[in-house]
Amino acid sequence: MNIIVLSVFYSLVLILVGIFSWGFVDANMPIRTVPLLYEFVVLLRPWAAVSYVALQALLFVGYILFLYQIYRKRMLLKHVIVLMSVSAAILLFSFPGFSYDVFNYIATAKITFLYRENPYLIMPIDIPNEPMLRFLHASNKVALYGPVWIALTGVPYILGFNNLLLTIGMFKLFAAAFYVGVLSLVWKRSKSAFSVAFFGLNPLVLIETLGSGHNDIVMMFFALLSFELIARKRWYWSLVALLASILIKFATVFLLPVYVVTFAMVVQGKPIRWESVWRWCAIVMYMIFFLSPIREEIYAWYLLWPLTFVALGSPWSWLQITTLGFAFGLPLRFAPFVYHRNWGGVTPLTKKLVTFIPPAVFMGLYAAHKKK
Amino acid sequence: MKKQYFLYILLVFAAFLWTTTVRAEYVLPYPGSMPGSKFYLLSRIADSLKRYWYWGSIASLQYHLQLSDKYLVEAKTLFEYQQYVLAVDALTRSNEQFTVLPGLLHEIEKEGKNVSKLRQKISEASEKHLKTLDGIQTEVPAQYVWKPEKLEPVFLDFTKIFFEAKQKRIL
Numbered sequence: 001m002n003i004i005v006l007s008v009f010y011s012l013v014l015i016l017v018g019i020f021s022w023g024f025v026d027a028n029m030p031i032r033t034v035p036l037l038y039e040f041v042v043l044l045r046p047w048a049a050v051s052y053v054a055l056q057a058l059l060f061v062g063y064i065l066f067l068y069q070i071y072r073k074r075m076l077l078k079h080v081i082v083l084m085s086v087s088a089a090i091l092l093f094s095f096p097g098f099s100y101d102v103f104n105y106i107a108t109a110k111i112t113f114l115y116r117e118n119p120y121l122i123m124p125i126d127i128p129n130e131p132m133l134r135f136l137h138a139s140n141k142v143a144l145y146g147p148v149w150i151a152l153t154g155v156p157y158i159l160g161f162n163n164l165l166l167t168i169g170m171f172k173l174f175a176a177a178f179y180v181g182v183l184s185l186v187w188k189r190s191k192s193a194f195s196v197a198f199f200g201l202n203p204l205v206l207i208e209t210l211g212s213g214h215n216d217i218v219m220m221f222f223a224l225l226s227f228e229l230i231a232r233k234r235w236y237w238s239l240v241a242l243l244a245s246i247l248i249k250f251a252t253v254f255l256l257p258v259y260v261v262t263f264a265m266v267v268q269g270k271p272i273r274w275e276s277v278w279r280w281c282a283i284v285m286y287m288i289f290f291l292s293p294i295r296e297e298i299y300a301w302y303l304l305w306p307l308t309f310v311a312l313g314s315p316w317s318w319l320q321i322t323t324l325g326f327a328f329g330l331p332l333r334f335a336p337f338v339y340h341r342n343w344g345g346v347t348p349l350t351k352k353l354v355t356f357i358p359p360a361v362f363m364g365l366y367a368a369h370k371k372k
Numbered sequence: 373m374k375k376q377y378f379l380y381i382l383l384v385f386a387a388f389l390w391t392t393t394v395r396a397e398y399v400l401p402y403p404g405s406m407p408g409s410k411f412y413l414l415s416r417i418a419d420s421l422k423r424y425w426y427w428g429s430i431a432s433l434q435y436h437l438q439l440s441d442k443y444l445v446e447a448k449t450l451f452e453y454q455q456y457v458l459a460v461d462a463l464t465r466s467n468e469q470f471t472v473l474p475g476l477l478h479e480i481e482k483e484g485k486n487v488s489k490l491r492q493k494i495s496e497a498s499e500k501h502l503k504t505l506d507g508i509q510t511e512v513p514a515q516y517v518w519k520p521e522k523l524e525p526v527f528l529d530f531t532k533i534f535f536e537a538k539q540k541r542i543l
Binding site for chain 1: 484485
């Protein structure tokens, strides 16, 4: 398939995703949306759900076709970079409607930098005249993230000049900067356009990072940076980077065993098999990914934890195929909510099915292909 | 049929009549480590250090209110065990913590934060503290002379002590 046609198709689907996201603007927000979009999402829920699934599926098909083209060397790194830049530009203008986490980040930043209160003690609801309370979903929670994340949010928050729309934009731009950071580290470690595209063009990564502005990208940037610094034998800064990563969202604490072994091997001058390091990093991050229901549930954006390392592995390995299965299924967890507009009823079961069936199917297909 | 309607209306009214307003009462904490315990000193050090964690005016108010509650419960327990000198010391600390609350509330208000809930909370705390103090006062004598073995006797005027403690809690 012609790469330009495919790129235009992919960009158009992303534009549609961006437009669709504006239908999820909360009625209590001081942000205006096109009434038609809001009515489509709220009143024509079956159609909205079908549209959401169709858009996600189309994006995924486009992504797989791109990966195939890159694997066949028909698409070069410069094409990937252009496509990622276009995707980022489109999604930066989308509304973070598929997850309201960015509003929680903003609220926590407001508690810290505007009200000058300890966000680990004071909840947004403790300030009854805070305008965000009208639409905030986690107003009765203290800060959930680490101190490094809270300190970092000062940058986008201050640059948002207390304007909600501008602040959302700044948080998304902030996530985009770390997305670029992760991509540059992936390139440095792999020198593979496939690895860069595997991460950078993944619809889940694009939507959750550039669309919803999740902070997982920041945590993964520092985690990857710590390994890059080990490779460069900059021990002290490597440790600082890992600590920063852990103190963003805590999940990367699971990387410690792999980190210690790698660290010891480099110190002893032993050769490092980076392929193996990335595999183990992916496995331990999958462990915490699967353990996340203990705390809450497996959210789509949690896939960024193992995916960052899976991208650095061999193309079309079993780990990559399984991850592709999850990358396809996890965004669909939002579909039953779009249809029912509540998280109860059949929604939890549907979420479980769409999470685990696609990777199982992908693995089955992979096994059948290998048998041939 | 009319009789049935009448009974129905009567039942609805009766339901309203029997409805009572339920409000969560202000609850004082359990007494933590008490003087004499190995952990008491650690608990006091932790109380002092927590001050740095409770930065921000609202958090600071919460910190002082929590300490005032904690020391009041400590005082109550010590009064019950007739450890009067220690009890008065705990009560004095509780008073000191409570005294800073109105100033903090004013500071929070000046910062543009809505203080209606906090004001209500402090008012409920004040009410609870006064009730607790009344309860303790009925159990102790008006005056008492504490005679330690090798030290000078200590005169304790409980009427004055409780009067001052209550004054500090009247908003």
